[in-house]
Amino acid sequence: MRIVGVLGGMGPEATIYFMQRVVNAVPARDDADHVPLIVDNNTQVPSRIKAIIEGTGDDPAPVLVQMAQGLVGAGAQALVMPCNTAHYYAEHVERATDAPFLNMVTLSCAEAAQTAPGGKVGLLGSPALRQVGVFEAALAAKGLAPVYGQDDRRVLATIRAIKAQGPSEFAAHTLSDVAAQMVEDGADVICICCTEFSLLAREITAKVNMFDALDVLVNATVQFSTTDRA
Amino acid sequence: MRIVGVLGGMGPEATIYFMQRVVNAVPARDDADHVPLIVDNNTQVPSRIKAIIEGTGDDPAPVLVQMAQGLVGAGAQALVMPCNTAHYYAEHVERATDAPFLNMVTLSCAEAAQTAPGGKVGLLGSPALRQVGVFEAALAAKGLAPVYGQDDRRVLATIRAIKAQGPSEFAAHTLSDVAAQMVEDGADVICICCTEFSLLAREITAKVNMFDALDVLVNATVQFSTTDRA
Numbered sequence: 220m221r222i223v224g225v226l227g228g229m230g231p232e233a234t235i236y237f238m239q240r241v242v243n244a245v246p247a248r249d250d251a252d253h254v255p256l257i258v259d260n261n262t263q264v265p266s267r268i269k270a271i272i273e274g275t276g277d278d279p280a281p282v283l284v285q286m287a288q289g290l291v292g293a294g295a296q297a298l299v300m301p302c303n304t305a306h307y308y309a310e311h312v313e314r315a316t317d318a319p320f321l322n323m324v325t326l327s328c329a330e331a332a333q334t335a336p337g338g339k340v341g342l343l344g345s346p347a348l349r350q351v352g353v354f355e356a357a358l359a360a361k362g363l364a365p366v367y368g369q370d371d372r373r374v375l376a377t378i379r380a381i382k383a384q385g386p387s388e389f390a391a392h393t394l395s396d397v398a399a400q401m402v403e404d405g406a407d408v409i410c411i412c413c414t415e416f417s418l419l420a421r422e423i424t425a426k427v428n429m430f431d432a433l434d435v436l437v438n439a440t441v442q443f444s445t446t447d448r449a
Numbered sequence: 450m451r452i453v454g455v456l457g458g459m460g461p462e463a464t465i466y467f468m469q470r471v472v473n474a475v476p477a478r479d480d481a482d483h484v485p486l487i488v489d490n491n492t493q494v495p496s497r498i499k500a501i502i503e504g505t506g507d508d509p510a511p512v513l514v515q516m517a518q519g520l521v522g523a524g525a526q527a528l529v530m531p532c533n534t535a536h537y538y539a540e541h542v543e544r545a546t547d548a549p550f551l552n553m554v555t556l557s558c559a560e561a562a563q564t565a566p567g568g569k570v571g572l573l574g575s576p577a578l579r580q581v582g583v584f585e586a587a588l589a590a591k592g593l594a595p596v597y598g599q600d601d602r603r604v605l606a607t608i609r610a611i612k613a614q615g616p617s618e619f620a621a622h623t624l625s626d627v628a629a630q631m632v633e634d635g636a637d638v639i640c641i642c643c644t645e646f647s648l649l650a651r652e653i654t655a656k657v658n659m660f661d662a663l664d665v666l667v668n669a670t671v672q673f674s675t676t677d678r679a
Contacts, residue, residue, distance in 0.1 A: 220493065230480040231472050238465045238490065248613050250460040253492040259523070260468065262483040263450065293489070293519040383478050 220255055221444045223321075224295025226286050226312065228261040229302035230382050233414030233433075235260075237301040240437045245445075254444040257295050259286045267304045268375070271347040280311045287315040297321055297443050299436055303412040304345045307353050321439045325357045327410055327432040332361035334408045334428050339364050341406030343398055343423070344413035344432075345378055346371035354412070366406040368397045381415040391422035398425040450485055451674045453551075454525025456516050456542065458491040459532035460612050463644030463663075465490075467531040470667045475675075484674040487525050489516045497534045498605070501577040510541045517545040527551055527673050529666055533642040534575045537583050551669045555587045557640055557662040562591035564638045564658050569594045571636030573628055573653070574643035574662075575608055576601035584642070596636040598627045611645040621652035628655040 227234030241254050264283065269276035283305065287298055297319045300312060306324045313320045331340045340363050342348055349367045358365055368374050374397060377390050394416055398409050402425060409429040411420055417433040457464030471484050494513065499506035513535065517528055527549045530542060536554045543550045561570045570593050572578055579597045588595055598604050604627060607620050624646055628639050632655060639659040641650055647663040 228480060228483070228485065231468070231483045231486075235465055235468050235472065238461070238468070242461050242465065249496070249609075250458060250492045250494070250612060251496070253458070253461045255458065255492045256461075256488075256490040257519075258486075258488040258490060260486040260488060262480045262485045264480070266479070266481070289487075289523040293487075293523045379479075382480060 221296045221446075222255045222257060222294050223440050223444055224287070224290030224293070224298045224318070225256055225258040226261075226283060226290070226298060226300040226305070227258050229264055229267065229300075229305050230415065231260050231262050232382075232385065233301055233417060234258060236418055237414070237433060237437065240433065241440055244437050244441045254441055257290055257293050259290055261286055267302070267307070268345065268347055268378075271304065271307060271351050279305065280308045283308050284311050284315040287312050291316040291318050299323070299440055301414050301433060301436060303414065303432055304347045304353065307347070307351050319443075321436065321443060323432050323436040324354055326435045326439050327412060328354065328357040328361045328363060330430055330435050331358075331363055331408055331410055334430065335363075337362050338407030339366050339405045341366045341398060341401030341409040343368070343394060343401070343409055343411050343416060346374055348412065366401045366404050369400055370397065373397070378413060378415050381418060386418040388422070391419045394419065395424045398423060398429070402426050451526045451676075452485045452487060452524050453670050453674055454517070454520030454523070454528045454548070455486055455488040456491075456513060456520070456528060456530040456535070457488050459494055459497065459530075459535050460645065461490050461492050462612075462615065463531055463647060464488060466648055467644070467663060467667065470663065471670055474667050474671050484671055487520055487523050489520055491516055497532070497537070498575065498577055498608075501534065501537060501581050509535065510538045513538050514541050514545040517542050521546040521548050529553070529670055531644050531663060531666060533644065533662055534577045534583065537577070537581050549673075551666065551673060553662050553666040554584055556665045556669050557642060558584065558587040558591045558593060560660055560665050561588075561593055561638055561640055564660065565593075567592050568637030569596050569635045571596045571628060571631030571639040573598070573624060573631070573639055573641050573646060576604055578642065596631045596634050599630055599634075600627065603627070608643060608645050611648060616648040618652070621649045624649060625654045628653060628659070632656050
């Protein structure tokens with residue numbers, strides 16, 4: 220089993236949820252069957268929302284670079300970052316070490332291309348994803364186009380509520396509304412691409428296929444760990 | 450907020466549960482309010498049960514020492530180990546680095562002494578705890594005596610079932626039975642001291658006061674992190 224390093228804490232609850240899903244994804248008879256992870260559950264990464272949307276606050280990039288290097292120094296053989304918005308800084312993380320970075324955005328676009336070839340992907344995530352085009356290049360590379368939500372303030376308020384109070388029925392209802400609007404706007408598939416929303420993945424409904432970017436990352440993590448070195 | 454390093458993976462589910470409890474223990478408005486943790490969720494630590502009870506398999510101690518050093522190297526300012534049985538190796542971990550080790554066994558004995566001064570403590574945990582006396586010295590130092598379960602095979606089977614299949618109603622029922630026998634044998638307080646059993650803490654019942662060693666460790670972790678340097 221190869222060791223996967225996790226740039227976590229964005230937020231801590233989503234990181235824990237990612238870890239739990241990795242445990243659940245492995246049929247195990249004892250501890251040793253599970254994927255070994257080293258997790259920097261760093262709750263002190265400067266706010267991605269503040270840096271990207273509000274243009275204030277510290278730059279998260281140097282902190283993420285340091286975390287990547289720390290994880291590889293501690294033995295990680297690949298890196299993952301269970302926070303879609305933070306993938307704005309993916310290139311910094313990729314360049315920080317020699318270990319492969321399992322890019323949740325790239326992997327999710329490949330998944331969407333299989334589900335809806337040449338289609339439109341509803342990105343159920345932070346408004347920051349649109350503002351800085353986190354998914355744009357990866358979608359285009361797969362011949363896909365994005366559909367974004369129409370009410371940024373409502374989505375942002377939902378993220379903040381989940382970070383502060385945990386997942387709720389109200390949040391799931393709001394996100395199902397947002398997804399319905401995306402389908403009206405032409406989305407052929409919905410990608411849940413905010414790890415806060417992943418906490419509610421089973422409660423959010425949509426009239427088209429829907430998948431969770433976090434699930435895609437979980438599968439890639441298990442596959443990397445359980446595959447022998449090339 | 451000071452960073453706490455977690456010697457984890459024993460088992461991975463218990464480590465995740467510890468992390469979730471640390472999140473739940475902090476009133477938070479955003480990510481940054483939460484305790485930063487660096488977690489070595491090392492599923493490949495040699496089996497404590499095999500090494501201690503069966504006397505076979507590799508020695509976990511050198512692996513735990515390496516984990517402790519790796520965590521401190523990555524920035525941890527204190528260390529915790531959410532596995533009671535592994536505290537058999539506590540001295541190795543304590544000597545491995547200069548960072549303080551928040552010892553779950555010592556802390557739990559202090560908690561028991563407050564609840565039942567001079568009393569008997571039912572240790573609802575792995576039979577390995579008795580076989581190598583993990584709690585003996587710490588209990589004696591507080592004027593307390595241990596009460597152990599009578600059916601080692603049943604308790605061991607329950608640990609293995611939880612590690613393999615997760616917590617179940619059947620396991621909770623079994624452990625309530627074991628706790629009841631401990632009370633018959635004179636226990637004044639029950640200490641849940643196996644992190645697999647912590648997953649069921651709310652489902653296990655007893656006729657005397659009961660507390661979970663993991664909760665004690667969660668509180669110590671939050672307190673260390675949120676207290677300024679001395």
